[in-house]
Amino acid sequence: MEKIQSQAIVVQAFAYAIHRGDERQLKFQNALKQIGFTVKLKPYIQRSDGSAKGDWDVGICIDVLDMADNVDEIVLLSGDGDFDLLLEKIRRDKGVTATVYGVEGLTSKSLIDSSTHYVPIDEEFLL
Numbered sequence: 001m002e003k004i005q006s007q008a009i010v011v012q013a014f015a016y017a018i019h020r021g022d023e024r025q026l027k028f029q030n031a032l033k034q035i036g037f038t039v040k041l042k043p044y045i046q047r048s049d050g051s052a053k054g055d056w057d058v059g060i061c062i063d064v065l066d067m068a069d070n071v072d073e074i075v076l077l078s079g080d081g082d083f084d085l086l087l088e089k090i091r092r093d094k095g096v097t098a099t100v101y102g103v104e105g106l107t108s109k110s111l112i113d114s115s116t117h118y119v120p121i122d123e124e125f126l127l
Helices: 002-007 023-034 057-068 081-094 109-114
Strands: 014-019 038-043 073-077 097-103 117-121
Touching (some): 073 081
Parallel strands (some): 073 097
16 A cells, blocks of 8 residues: 555555454454555355355446546556456546556466556565
């Protein structure tokens, strides 16, 4: 957050998580709130077959599309290639700069290619 705030005015910062009631997770979410994130939670859903559900992709897309009319840049911290079309759309239709922060080697090439800027996450960003 400090690095991004040193380069731009942060209008809104969202963090997306699944609520499991885990004490360590709650501490991490509180730390995110303390540094300026709005933490959005979905309930953890355990299916009868043992699999779990807790996907934020649609929620993230809606928030990005809502924000794109009011900002010059969207910063996405993700490596998920599913967001490549979203970034292409906001760049093309809204004229918004799309910066991706992602772990090198774990960030989809299509996501990197659809961004305006790619910033690899390395030791500099870790607490």
